[in-house]
Amino acid sequence: MTSLTESLRARASQLGFSLVGVALPSPSEHMDFYRSWIALGRHGEMGYLSRADSVARRADLTRTMAGAASVILVAHEYFQADAPGGPDDTSRAVIARYARGEDYHAVVKRKLEALLDWLDGQVDGGVRGRAYVDTGPILERELARRAGLGWFGKNTMLINPVRGSYFFVGLLLVDVALTADAPFAEDRCGTCRACLDACPTGALLGRDDGGAPVIDARRCISYLTIELRGPIPRELRRPMGNRVFGCDICQEVCPWNDTFARPAEEVRYRVRSDLDGPTLVDLAERLLAMDDRSFREGFRRSPVSRAGRAGMLRNVCVALGNWGGAEAVPVLSAALSDPAALVRSHAAWALGEIDSPAASDALSRRHTEETDGQVREELSAALRGPGGM
Secondary structure (H helix, E strand, C coil), rough: HHHHHHHHHHHHHHCCEEECCCCEECCCCCCHHHHHHHCCCCCCCHHHHHCHHHHHHHHHHHHCCCCCCEEEEEEEECCCCCCHHHHCCEEEEEEHEEEEEHHHHHHHHHHHHHHHHHCCCCCCCCCEEEECCCCCCCHHHHHHHHHHCCCCCCCCCEEEECCCCEEEEEEEEEEECCCCCCCCCCCCCCCCHHHHHCHHHCCEEEECCCCCCCHHHHHHHHHHHHHHCCCCHHHHHHHHHCCCECCCHHHHHCHHHHCCCCCCCCHHCCCCHHHHHCCCHHHHHHCCCCCCCHHHHHHHHHHHEEEHHHHHHHHHHHHHHHHHHHHHHHHHHCCCCCCHHHHHHHHHHHHHHCCCCHHHHHHHHHHHCCCCCCHHHHHHHCCCCCCCC
């Protein structure tokens, strides 16, 4: 199947995939680590990672597709440069690069399905297959390493020696035997600690005794701004800065990206104008004017929709408090009356971070009206001043 595999690579490249490799659907080599990570609770509220059926399917791909003979792994690059001023302008919102354009799940899956259609036409009797793009209980990065696409960086990202790490991984499980690639065996991070030292919340914990990179998702800004549904722990709010959806810090400081990252060619990943470093005040005002339905419509086909209206407003309130500009007081005062208690509580915290009589007045007025216990607690702490407990 060598010639078919090589033709497959050429077709994948025509579809826009910058990397393609093939792995065998053999059992995972990382389940002991994975189970230990889950047992320590480092997955946070992401319960879908710890379900018994989910764990079993991650261990054995044949539970996802019986008869799978090969796994085709692809990479689709998404890097986009920051807007002028970038993250250093704390009055502006920073959204992770992967979420500034169209939702990658649909983009990559359509291309994978086109690749499967092509492969089906190349094999007598056809090919049965299933496409996955970060949507099933599959350890994609492990498979990608086994397919030769890169190594696990200390930031847990898959890093390729000529592409860096700004790429999505997609895969096809197929019932035809293809020529497997040699696994990527080297760890090219060496003694570099750039990502470990740069993570503002201390989520990256280095490598374990077996060499696997360890992350405590509960402290990761991406988890806090997207997966976490409740309040953001107070001790982690300031380190979040102005990042309101996801985080690229551990990739931004990586020397491999500094050398090899280039703007993505995929037009659907181009930055939406409303997500290209909007001011925090403008973004907050826009979100406050929305209800849940208009939020879903406004961010249709955008990864930002995953956070939900209340979650995004929570994140923006934290960023406004970290910025601390007096111009934030009116919009935060309005957020104190939002229907969602989650928004009101974080608006209270943010106003407490701003040294302004107007902020104190807004907090005092709301304190007399608020009936939710958690919000009242945040209001009381905020009235005691920055860091008030």
